[in-house]
Amino acid sequence: MEGSTKSGQKRIISIDEQTTQVLRNQRKMQAGDKLKVGPEWRGASTYVFTTGWGEPIHPDTVSSPFPILIKRHNEREAQGPLPHARLHDLRHIHTTTLLLAGVPVHVVAARLGHADPSITLRVYAHVIRSAEASAADVFAQAIKE
Template structure:
């Protein structure tokens, strides 16, 4: 779901497929708690309720405004951490996607699994986009192999 010219748009992925992405138990709990709060708000507001019953969030997420939501948090963090030499960077929603993929690849998650989570039809796309991360992981793999050989000899 997204917003185009102020209108909510729902649909499939660019490739026309649906995608299921697994989440961890903690995230599932956070979303369930949010749903309970959503239901309580709906009851509180009553007949004036304008939200949808079939979505997790009642307002559309606008990626173009996400940095506006992040900026005050980054500034507050900086104000409370005066010893920090550099301010937190402002991140976009799409940056979170790259962080997600990068961390998974660095943790050793197979490329085809990361590709599926990102919705890449072909893992070769993931390999091209994240080649620098994969190269870094390959270097780490060489170091791990060398240590393993040294420890077993």
């Protein structure tokens, strides 16, 4: 991503080893593309995902195929259709998954770039309420033992 965040600060986000490997593989493919294109390569080495000429890709390039991919999936998949989704919805899925897995709100807020965890709490209150219900079950089970 180019530029700073809404708050004007840099954000460093930890990623797992599998994601790191995907990015390394992409970088290797990009190096091959750069060799094929030769002096016509227009990119700097700062972008992992670029056009075939090495230029930064526009965010719409990633967002626009979403409806098409979902439609293709739904035409082939018998287990149930995927709902309409935008690229930005992956942010919500990521957040919801972390909160339901018990990751502390302040950690999730930092990953999202929320200056204050209260923002995360407000936006994802419905997720936290459902986690609270399961916490009651966990507590009840713990005192039975």
